[in-house]
Amino acid sequence: MKILPLTMATILVLLICLIAFARPSYFSSNTTIESERSAAQLYSQNCAKCHGRDGRAQGLKAKATGARNLTDAQWQDRASDERIFNSINNGKGKMPAYSKKLSEGEINSLVNYVRGLKK
Numbered sequence: 001m002k003i004l005p006l007t008m009a010t011i012l013v014l015l016i017c018l019i020a021f022a023r024p025s026y027f028s029s030n031t032t033i034e035s036e037r038s039a040a041q042l043y044s045q046n047c048a049k050c051h052g053r054d055g056r057a058q059g060l061k062a063k064a065t066g067a068r069n070l071t072d073a074q075w076q077d078r079a080s081d082e083r084i085f086n087s088i089n090n091g092k093g094k095m096p097a098y099s100k101k102l103s104e105g106e107i108n109s110l111v112n113y114v115r116g117l118k119k
Contacts, residue, residue, distance in 0.1 A: 043114075054117070081115075085108065
């Protein structure tokens with residue numbers, strides 16, 4: 001009779017461990033989705049005015065400011081992540097610097113977002 005409660009306790013401990021180890025992956029996938037969503041929001045709020053919602057920089061403001069077409073595969077191949085980060089952080093030409101407005105993590109998420117615009 002004492003073996004049965006011990007077996008039940010062992011099963012209970014194993015279930016608790018399984019749940020504890022399974023949950024972090026669930027939360028990390030949600031965090032990825034949230035960071036992608038926030039990168040899209042950051043792009044929409046800070047970049048789309050000049051580069052366009054689709055990144056192609058075809059609007060009047062894009063033409064007036066000389067905004068880069070972020071979907072251009074040749075430019076994407078030439079530009080390093082560091083270069084894109086520095087352009088966002090420090091500004092370039094008519095593009096303003098975002099170092100005081102955005103965190104490094106937010107700028108990194110924008111770099112990844114810009115990479116996703118490649119055609």
